Amino acid sequence: MARKIKDNVFFLNATDWNRRLFDSLIPLPDGTSYNAYLIRGSDKTVLIDTVDPAMADTLSAFLEDVEKLDFIVSLHSEQDHSGCIPLVLEKYPDAKVITSSKGKDLLISHLSLPEEKITTAEDGEELSLGDKTLKFIYFPWVHWPETMLAYLKEDKILFTCDLFGSHLATTDMYVSDECQVYEAAKRYYAEIMMPFRNFIKKNISKVEELDIDIIAPSHGPMYDKPEFIVDAYRDWISDETKNTVVIPYISMHGSVEKMVDHFVSALEHRGVQAFKFDLTVTDIGKLAISLVDAAAIVAGTPTLQADPHPLVSYAVRLANMLKPKTKYVSVLASYGWGGKAIERITEMIPNIKAELIEPVLVKGYPKEDDLKSVERLADEIASKFA
Numbered sequence: 147m148a149r150k151i152k153d154n155v156f157f158l159n160a161t162d163w164n165r166r167l168f169d170s171l172i173p174l175p176d177g178t179s180y181n182a183y184l185i186r187g188s189d190k191t192v193l194i195d196t197v198d199p200a201m202a203d204t205l206s207a208f209l210e211d212v213e214k215l216d217f218i219v220s221l222h223s224e225q226d227h228s229g230c231i232p233l234v235l236e237k238y239p240d241a242k243v244i245t246s247s248k249g250k251d252l253l254i255s256h257l258s259l260p261e262e263k264i265t266t267a268e269d270g271e272e273l274s275l276g277d278k279t280l281k282f283i284y285f286p287w288v289h290w291p292e293t294m295l296a297y298l299k300e301d302k303i304l305f306t307c308d309l310f311g312s313h314l315a316t317t318d319m320y321v322s323d324e325c326q327v328y329e330a331a332k333r334y335y336a337e338i339m340m341p342f343r344n345f346i347k348k349n350i351s352k353v354e355e356l357d358i359d360i361i362a363p364s365h366g367p368m369y370d371k372p373e374f375i376v377d378a379y380r381d382w383i384s385d386e387t388k389n390t391v392v393i394p395y396i397s398m399h400g401s402v403e404k405m406v407d408h409f410v411s412a413l414e415h416r417g418v419q420a421f422k423f424d425l426t427v428t429d430i431g432k433l434a435i436s437l438v439d440a441a442a443i444v445a446g447t448p449t450l451q452a453d454p455h456p457l458v459s460y461a462v463r464l465a466n467m468l469k470p471k472t473k474y475v476s477v478l479a480s481y482g483w484g485g486k487a488i489e490r491i492t493e494m495i496p497n498i499k500a501e502l503i504e505p506v507l508v509k510g511y512p513k514e515d516d517l518k519s520v521e522r523l524a525d526e527i528a529s530k531f532a
Contacts (some may be wrong), residue, residue, distance in 0.1 A: 161315050179314065182194060192280065195227045223292055246284060269284035306361055408517050
């Protein structure tokens with residue numbers, strides 16, 4: 147049964163407890179949920195977003211007693227939110243789909259929706275439902291070009307789709323455990339929103355200027371204390387970093403492990419916090435979370451067929467794609483007889499606008515002089531943080 151948020155505003159959440167991978171890439175340790183919202187105005191009834199097609203039966207059950215639907219608002223065209231629009235249109239053939247100007251083409255392309263079923267809303271345009279009013283707010287590139295928000299003026303509810311979302315399966319309508327939701331929302335930001343940090347920074351004022359009682363995202367619980375998630379985003383999208391070093395690495399025969407452990411110890415003795423990630427066992431989402439704030443990334447890799455280890459290459463390319471605000475990068479590398487592991491890694495990160503600190507390259511197992519070079523790298527990073 148749909149749950150009441152305010153008078154004639156309802157929460158339609160389809161909770162997927164068992165999903166463990168999103169986009170065939172992103173780990174979901176806590177499952178996820180897809181939130182749609184139903185608004186019954188005195189004149190018009192609106193459905194905001196739908197759910198992933200895998201949860202279509204849940205949405206159908208929510209709509210079972212809804213006799214008439216005038217509009218389906220698509221804030222974002224990705225299929226986990228728009229995928230059930232064709233199904234809803236079958237039940238309500240007279241309903242119109244409202245989306246942004248760029249969303250129209252995407253809905254036609256991805257869902258084969260008839261063009262005549264779609265109407266576009268401009269930035270700032272309002273839709274009267276009778277006693278309730280929806281205002282549409284363009285918020286592009288979170289994380290597709292067509293995204294927009296919808297603000298229910300009378301009830302002070304901001305529907306944000308992916309913005310402020312969290313992949314979290316829960317029975318809670320609202321945030322009850324702030325620590326749990328903070329980590330889930332930061333993971334979501336790191337994996338999906340971080341590459342678009344500057345776009346969010348450019349548009350966040352559109353949220354800040356609204357009088358908001360509730361933020362209603364399309365993944366995870368709602369926020370009845372909106373400042374909790376808005377303040378978190380302000381921190382994440384800022385240019386400020388924390389004096390931490392993230393070390394994703396692989397060690398095939400112990401050489402890189404020796405360097406990494408010595409490096410972590412050296413940083414610790416210099417008052418610098420470090421996080422090391424053995425890429426054979428790392429949850430890649432945890433690595434992404436650590437990149438949100440880290441001032442430095444130091445990759446550790448053996449040389450394999452003249453190149454970095456493939457798992458290190460993957461992690462480095464992922465970091466490049468996520469575009470963290472990291473200020474410094476370096477490499478700890480070992481080799482047997484030759485290769486260009488360091489050069490290859492530095493070539494993989496053109497999107498990370500960071501200073502390259504002189505890497506450490508070791509032949510075979512690290513000797514005393516090699517470990518002094520590792521300490522030199524720790525010294526230099528610590529001096530940057532001073």
